[in-house]
Every structure is written in C-alpha cells, then in structure tokens.
Amino acid sequence: MTEQQKVHPVRDDFAANAHADKAKYQAMYQQSLEDPEGFWAEQAKRLDWIKAPTKIKHTSFDSHNVDIRWFEDGTLNASANCLDRHLATRGDQTAIIWEGDDPADSRHVTYRELYEHTCQLANGLKELGVSKGDVVTLYMPMIPEAAVAMLACARIGAVHSVVFGGFSPDALAQRVVGADSKLVITADESVRGGKQVPLKDNVDAALTRPGTEVCEKVLVVKRTGGEIDWQDGRDVWYQDLVDRQPTDCPAEEMNAEDPLFILYTSGSTGAPKGLKHTTGGYLTYASLTHQYVFDYQDGEVYWCTADVGWVTGHSYIVYGPLANGAITLMFEGVPSYPTHGRMGEIVDKHRVNTLYTAPTAIRALMAHGDDVMASSRRDSLRLLGSVGEPINPEAWEWFYRVIGNSQCPIVDTWWQTETGGIMISPLPGAMDLKPGSATLPFFGVVPALVDSEGNELKGATEGNLVILDSWPGQARSIWGDHDRFVQTYFSTYQGMYFTGDGCRRDEDGYYWITGRVDDVLNVSGHRMGTAEIESSLVAHDAVAEAAVVGFPHDIKGQGIYIYVTLTDGVEPSDALKKELTQWVRKDIGPIASPDVIQWAPGLPKTRSGKIMRRILRKIAANECDGLGDTSTLADPSVVDELIEHRVNR
Numbered sequence: 107m108t109e110q111q112k113v114h115p116v117r118d119d120f121a122a123n124a125h126a127d128k129a130k131y132q133a134m135y136q137q138s139l140e141d142p143e144g145f146w147a148e149q150a151k152r153l154d155w156i157k158a159p160t161k162i163k164h165t166s167f168d169s170h171n172v173d174i175r176w177f178e179d180g181t182l183n184a185s186a187n188c189l190d191r192h193l194a195t196r197g198d199q200t201a202i203i204w205e206g207d208d209p210a211d212s213r214h215v216t217y218r219e220l221y222e223h224t225c226q227l228a229n230g231l232k233e234l235g236v237s238k239g240d241v242v243t244l245y246m247p248m249i250p251e252a253a254v255a256m257l258a259c260a261r262i263g264a265v266h267s268v269v270f271g272g273f274s275p276d277a278l279a280q281r282v283v284g285a286d287s288k289l290v291i292t293a294d295e296s297v298r299g300g301k302q303v304p305l306k307d308n309v310d311a312a313l314t315r316p317g318t319e320v321c322e323k324v325l326v327v328k329r330t331g332g333e334i335d336w337q338d339g340r341d342v343w344y345q346d347l348v349d350r351q352p353t354d355c356p357a358e359e360m361n362a363e364d365p366l367f368i369l370y371t372s373g374s375t376g377a378p379k380g381l382k383h384t385t386g387g388y389l390t391y392a393s394l395t396h397q398y399v400f401d402y403q404d405g406e407v408y409w410c411t412a413d414v415g416w417v418t419g420h421s422y423i424v425y426g427p428l429a430n431g432a433i434t435l436m437f438e439g440v441p442s443y444p445t446h447g448r449m450g451e452i453v454d455k456h457r458v459n460t461l462y463t464a465p466t467a468i469r470a471l472m473a474h475g476d477d478v479m480a481s482s483r484r485d486s487l488r489l490l491g492s493v494g495e496p497i498n499p500e501a502w503e504w505f506y507r508v509i510g511n512s513q514c515p516i517v518d519t520w521w522q523t524e525t526g527g528i529m530i531s532p533l534p535g536a537m538d539l540k541p542g543s544a545t546l547p548f549f550g551v552v553p554a555l556v557d558s559e560g561n562e563l564k565g566a567t568e569g570n571l572v573i574l575d576s577w578p579g580q581a582r583s584i585w586g587d588h589d590r591f592v593q594t595y596f597s598t599y600q601g602m603y604f605t606g607d608g609c610r611r612d613e614d615g616y617y618w619i620t621g622r623v624d625d626v627l628n629v630s631g632h633r634m635g636t637a638e639i640e641s642s643l644v645a646h647d648a649v650a651e652a653a654v655v656g657f658p659h660d661i662k663g664q665g666i667y668i669y670v671t672l673t674d675g676v677e678p679s680d681a682l683k684k685e686l687t688q689w690v691r692k693d694i695g696p697i698a699s700p701d702v703i704q705w706a707p708g709l710p711k712t713r714s715g716k717i718m719r720r721i722l723r724k725i726a727a728n729e730c731d732g733l734g735d736t737s738t739l740a741d742p743s744v745v746d747e748l749i750e751h752r753v754n755r
C-alpha cells in the first residue's frame with residue numbers, strides 16, 4: 107500500500123463525544139444543500155443579533171451580476187458577539203493566552219479584561235476622529251493589542267485592514283493608499299526569534315510615499331521601548347490614549363452586510379487586492395467552522411500558530427474562537443526559538459488541546475529528526491490541524507506520530523482569504539482520514555471539478571476546483587473594484603467561483619488539492635503573485651526583464667526561482683545576485699526572498715512575445731526531459747541555453 111492510500115479511521119472515542127459523527131455530518135450536509143435558507147437561518151442563531159435576519163440568502167454568481175448577500179436585513183455587532191455576550195457566563199475565564207517570544211513571557215487575558223481594553227480603545231479611536239466606515243490599518247506584532255485593535259474597530263463600525271508585520275514599507279504604503287486609511291496602529295518594534303523588527307520605522311518610511319497623506323494619525327503600542335522617531339501631531343502613544351478612556355463603549359449596530367474588514371492578498375496579475383468581508387455571514391461561518399472542524403469543547407485551550415496578518419489569524423485566532431467563548435493562544439515568536447522544541451514546550455506549558463499549524467513548520471521540524479520533540483510530552487493534545495498549502499503524506503504521518511503521539515486526528519483544512527473560513531476539511535469525529543487529503547466539504551459548500559472549458563467532471567477525476575453556490579463566509583467584493591472581483595473569480599467559468607487551485611477527487615469523493623494552477627506562488631504558506639516579484643525586479647536599473655516561477659522545495663513547499671535578463675552592458679556577478687535579492691526583500695518583504703537567480707540572456711517567448719512559463723517551471727523543477735512542444739517559440743535555442751546554465755541546487 108502506498109503512503110497515499112493509507113487510511114486512518116475515525117477513532118471511536120473521539121466520535122462518541124464529538125459535535126458531529128458520520129451520520130450527523132451526512133444529515134447536516136444534505137440539509138445544507140437541499141435547504142440552504144433553512145439551514146443557515148438556523149445556524150445564524152448561534153450569534154446574538156440586535157435584529158434577527160428574516161432574509162437569509164440572496165446570492166448570484168452570474169458574471170453579469172455578481173451579488174452576494176447573507177442575512178441582509180439582520181443587524182449585529184461582531185465585537186459584542188466576541189465579548190459582551192460572554193461576560194455573564196465566562197467573564198473571568200481566559201480569552202487569550204499570550205505567549206511571548208521569550209519563553210519567560212506570558213500572560214492571560216480574561217473575557218472581561220478583553221472587553222474593557224476593547225472598549226477603551228474603541229473610545230480612543232473615536233477621540234482620534236475614527237468613525238463608522240473608516241478604514242484603520244493595523245501593522246502589529248502578535249500581541250493581545252492586535253486582537254483588541256481588531257475588535258475595537260468592529261465595535262465602532264470601522265473597517266480594519268491588517269497588514270502582515272513582515273511586509274516592507276512600500277507594501278504597507280500601497281495598502282494604506284489602496285484602502286484610503288486615515289489611521290495606522292502599530293508598535294515601536296516587534297520581537298521574533300530574539301530579534302527586533304522596526305515596525306514604527308517602517309510606518310514612518312511608508313508614510314513618506316505618495317498618496318499616504320490620507321493617513322492622519324499613527325497610534326503606537328510600546329512593545330520593546332526601543333528607540334523610535336516621533337512626529338508630533340501625528341503620532342500618539344497607545345497607552346496614553348486608552349488610559350484616559352472609560353471601560354464601556356456602546357457597540358455600533360451594524361447591518362449584516364456592512365464591511366467588517368479588508369484583507370489584502372496576492373493574485374496572478376496586478377497589485378494585491380483588498381478582499382472585502384462583511385459582518386453577519388462571515389462571523390456565522392467563522393464561528394460554526396471553528397466549532398465543528400476543531401470540535402471545540404468548552405474550556406479547551408486552542409492554539410493556531412498563524413499570524414493575525416493572514417486570514418487564518420482573523421478567522422481562527424480572533425473571530426471564530428472568541429465568538430465561541432474559547433481560550434485562544436496567541437504566540438508572538440517563531441517555532442525555532444530559542445530551540446526547535448519550542449512548539450512542544452508551549453503545548454506543555456499551557457496544556458494545549460488543539461494545535462493548528464502549517465505544513466512548512468512541520469517539515470522544518472521534521473528535518474531535525476524525531477528528537478526535536480524530546481523536550482516535551484504533548485499529552486494534552488487532542489486534535490491537530492494543518493492549513494495553507496498541501497501537506498505531503500510524509501509530513502502528515504510525522505505530524506501524527508511524533509507531535510501527536512499517534513493519538514490525535516489531523517484536520518487538513520483547505521480554504522482561502524477569499525472564502526473567509528474553512529471549506530474542505532475533515533470533521534474529526536466524522537471522517538476517516540487519508541494523509542494528504544482535505545477530505546470532504548463543510549456544510550453548505552458545493553465543490554466541483556471542471557476542465558479548462560468549464561465542463562463539470564464527475565466521479566474520480568482531476569480538474570480545476572470551483573465552488574457552485576455561495577456560503578456565508580465568502581468575500582463580497584474587492585475593495586473599490588467590484589469589476590476586478592467579478593473578473594478574477596467569476597469570469598473564468600460562467601456561474602462558478604473559481605478558486606485558482608487544481609484538485610483531484612478519488613473514488614470515495616475525497617478531495618486532494620494539488621496546488622495553484624495560476625501564477626500565484628505559495629512559499630512557506632505565504633501567498634504571492636509572480637507578477638509582483640517581477641515588477642519589483644524590473645524596477646532595478648540592471649534588470650531588462652525578469653520571469654519568476656515556483657519550484658518544489660522540501661521545506662517551503664515552493665521556492666522562488668527567478669530568471670533575469672540584464673540590461674545591455676551590465677555584467678552578471680554574485681554581488682549583483684545579492685543586490686537583487688536585497689532589492690526584492692526591501693521592496694516586498696523577506697517572505698519574497700528569491701531562492702535561486704539564474705541569468706537568462708533570453709527568455710522563451712512565443713512569436714507574439716508571451717513568455718512561456720510552462721517551460722521555465724519545468725527547467726526550475728529540473729524536469730528538462732519533459733518540456734513538451736517548443737516549436738512555437740520565437741527562438742527555441744534560448745531553451746537549450748537556459749538548461750545548460752540551470753542553477754543546480
């Protein structure tokens with residue numbers, strides 16, 4: 107039996123106490139398809155509505171009229187759902203366990219404290235002139251204030267746009283301008299792996315860029331006390347602002363379809379796009395998926411290792427868990443600091459029950475051998491989860507055996523920034539697991555596979571993954587550019603949401619995501635567009651042309667392989683490679699660091715001038731025998747030249 111065919115049946119003890127066993131999953135899934143209105147009307151009751159919705163689903167995927175609305179006449183407040191309604195029953199229970207970068211640093215924040223801090227900041231935001239509908243950019247470390255800032259925005263109806271703290275000043279500036287954001291919340295520095303990252307300096311640099319004059323104020327949390335520049339009139343210390351505020355703040359009544367947040371993500375073309383998520387549907391979906399996929403039981407300690415800068419952090423560190431009254435662990439650091447045993451040590455220290463992490467982190471640990479986990483027992487764990495990229499069966503088995511002591515089911519959760527919440531995943535009491543497969547769709551999700559013409563493929567097959575009907579967590583638009591939203595997701599295949607992923611379905615109906623079929627890279631679970639990296643490179647004087655492709659990488663999943671054609675008269679050198687690497691890191695951020703740069707005197711192009719990336723991908727993957735038809739190239743000899751000078755790894 108190959109690794110791919112191995113099955114881990116549902117554990118009986120798990121199924122017995124789970125929110126859903128096989129029969130319940132089947133029944134609920136059927137109902138969600140046969141009667142979506144009835145199903146979602148019922149599920150929406152898990153939230154506290156100010157005015158309960160009577161109109162449930164109003165959605166169209168028709169590319170002439172993409173219109174997605176859920177619960178459209180209902181009103182509620184997301185922050186009140188994550189905080190206020192828990193005060194009577196669990197005000198003194200921990201909401202957030204914060205574990206600092208330094209293992210000696212940790213603290214617990216109760217629901218009442220989180221409520222009070224959120225109200226104080228919400229009042230502070232009002233004092234700064236922020237009101238309903240304004241966009242606030244968050245560029246923050248993984249500290250409780252990041253969750254407080256998100257919830258405070260939600261409380262007053264401001265829209266947050268969290269920008270990952272690893273992005274460069276230019277990337278931050280682009281997002282501030284794109285969202286017309288009048289306030290940035292940041293910290294003096296963040297701390298990761300014992301090193302300081304100069305967040306405030308980056309904000310200062312970002313706000314010198316054209317267009318950023320829209321941003322009037324910068325609110326600064328003191329994290330390290332490190333040296334920073336200060337601009338009077340613009341910069342405000344967080345603590346000074348919140349200390350003078352009352353600990354109560356009324357929650358703004360929001361329509362279900364009012365925006366809750368924007369989150370930028372990369373696509374195959376153009377600049378990153380700000381996906382718009384709204385309030386009622388998103389929160390219903392984040393909360394329901396968190397309960398069922400992680401089989402969350404009251405009082406359990408749940409840890410998602412993502413950063414709040416990504417959608418995983420939004421839905422499964424903050425909104426889903428807090429809406430469910432869960433104990434959510436937030437970790438400031440990295441899994442390799444001070445040693446590679448850190449993740450297990452955190453599990454033991456806080457008696458973590460659920461660990462939700464990324465394949466790249468698992469593969470990095472696995473490379474150090476089983477002993478890497480010797481400093482911890484991890485006997486509190488009940489469930490493991492994986493997200494962000496395909497998990498190879500070897501990494502799945504290692505995660506299961508070494509981290510989970512062969513005791514914990516693994517939920518391999520497939521979803522996207524655009525989907526708002528988990529779409530295809532095991533429910534741990536209901537699905538037999540196959541390592542490497544995300545298994546079956548969540549309630550209300552209708553996946554299908556289509557060929558390149560959009561014909562639906564039935565049975566066991568492989569194709570492009572589409573979703574046929576709307577679900578409440580879905581992004582509603584791209585901020586300020588609905589046409590681009592329609593163009594990107596609904597025009598490739600008429601009447602269907604196109605995910606950009608390839609996928610196989612096996613004879614049991616299980617889904618196996620094979621990776622992106624467009625020009626989007628997934629490097630260590632970080633999503634980026636080849637076009638973004640290319641446009642950064644061609645802005646350098648030495649570069650005439652650049653083509654970027656992904657290649658298989660043992661730890662990162664995909665690495666970044668760059669072909670560069672130099673400007674006439676520029677000589678290739680190792681020093682120039684270093685310079686270009688630094689250039690991209692500075693322009694986009696360290697996550698876009700090239701792994702390989704190859705000098706390319708010419709790039710393979712069709713006679714109409716289109717770069718044939720298929721060929722570049724094959725060369726980068728060292729699959730030079732299977733290049734396929736190169737006869738349509740304007741100059742086929744460039745291919746031999748590229749193969750000959752391929753950079754060996």
Ligand code: PRX
Binds near residue numbers: 606
């Ligand atoms: O290619 C898929 C991959 O990550 C992409 C979405 O990236 P992002 O919007 O940054 O969201 C990541 C976290 C939800 C998808 O199009 N992906 C995500 N989860 C999985 C996955 N690929 C395979 N298996 C997964 N479990």
